Amino acid sequence: MLEIQHLSKTYDDGTQALKDVSFHLEQGEFLVIIGLSGSGKSTLLRCINRLVDPTEGAILLDGEDVAAAEGNSLRNFRRRMGMIFQHFNLVKRSSVLTNVLSGRLGYVNPWKSLLHRFPKSDRDKAKSALERVGLEAQTHKRADELSGGQQQRVGIARALMQEPDLILADEPVASLDPVLAHSIMGYLEKLNKEENMTVLCSLHYLDLVQRYATRVIGLKDGKVVYNGTGEDIRKITDEEFKEIYGEEAVRVGAAGLSAEGGEA
Numbered sequence: 636m637l638e639i640q641h642l643s644k645t646y647d648d649g650t651q652a653l654k655d656v657s658f659h660l661e662q663g664e665f666l667v668i669i670g671l672s673g674s675g676k677s678t679l680l681r682c683i684n685r686l687v688d689p690t691e692g693a694i695l696l697d698g699e700d701v702a703a704a705e706g707n708s709l710r711n712f713r714r715r716m717g718m719i720f721q722h723f724n725l726v727k728r729s730s731v732l733t734n735v736l737s738g739r740l741g742y743v744n745p746w747k748s749l750l751h752r753f754p755k756s757d758r759d760k761a762k763s764a765l766e767r768v769g770l771e772a773q774t775h776k777r778a779d780e781l782s783g784g785q786q787q788r789v790g791i792a793r794a795l796m797q798e799p800d801l802i803l804a805d806e807p808v809a810s811l812d813p814v815l816a817h818s819i820m821g822y823l824e825k826l827n828k829e830e831n832m833t834v835l836c837s838l839h840y841l842d843l844v845q846r847y848a849t850r851v852i853g854l855k856d857g858k859v860v861y862n863g864t865g866e867d868i869r870k871i872t873d874e875e876f877k878e879i880y881g882e883e884a885v886r887v888g889a890a891g892l893s894a895e896g897g898e899a
């Protein structure tokens with residue numbers, strides 16, 4: 636469904652964040668991107684939904700180039716991708732429901748969205764998204780009254796409002812403790828397995844990578860240095876991981892816990 640061809644990104648200050656990155660992703664995969672801080676993971680995810688404009692290369696979504704898209708066509712591509720951020724990116728003073736509804740903004744007439752006048756069908760959709768992440772009881776709370784794990788579940792519900800085919804998650808559990816990390820990953824796994832959503836997620840804990848990935852891409856200094864299946868990465872030794880990663884394996888612990896296992 637997604638084919639990245641010779642993607643490069645050089646920022647205005649001359650930093651080469653991505654260098655000739657190519658890989659492909661099939662519908663229904665759970666692809667994890669690993670790499671040290673600064674290796675280009677965020678830049679890659681942000682190029683895919685064009686929060687960052689790539690310098691060179693193509694990003695083919697079902698054969699059509701997102702990298703070259705503009706205007707309506709870019710908006711249509713973006714609707715197909717739900718983004719989940721490390722620091723949740725919620726409007727802290729707004730309610731949980733309003734935050735989730737904002738995931739629908741691309742679909743709503745702009746003046747209506749300014750007035751927070753969302754159609755009933757959208758409000759129903761938001762409630763159903765909140766149920767899917769187990770937060771129906773928190774609907775009317777302010778976002779900043781929730782725990783970190785709950786805030787990230789709001790982030791997931793907001794992404795679901797777009798009815799995405801592809802979920803882009805940029806270190807979604809880096810701000811959470813181990814139990815919450817597994818809980819959040821469990822929700823992403825559920826969307827992947829039960830709703831056949833394709834997931835592209837950056838992570839840096841080896842045990843999470845081994846537990847959830849069906850494919851793994853390793854980035855180092857903006858280049859792909861590893862491309863393997865989930866099976867390959869489950870067999871990897873700490874020494875081999877160090878070669879790809881450049882550092883000792885980092886483990887989050889609490890392995891084996893699932894969405895049901897942890898209180899987020």
Ligand SMILES: Nc1ncnc2c1ncn2[C@@H]1O[C@H](COP(=O)(O)OP(=O)(O)OP(=O)(O)O)[C@@H](O)[C@H]1O
Nearest residue numbers: 646648650652670671672673674675676677678679
């Ligand atoms: N807006 C920017 N302008 C200039 N350089 C940038 C910009 N954003 C990122 N970079 C640089 O690009 C490189 C890749 O950064 P990126 O954030 O993509 O890496 P990352 O692997 O996601 O790191 P982290 O895990 O710390 O977020 C780094 O050298 C970073 O300093």
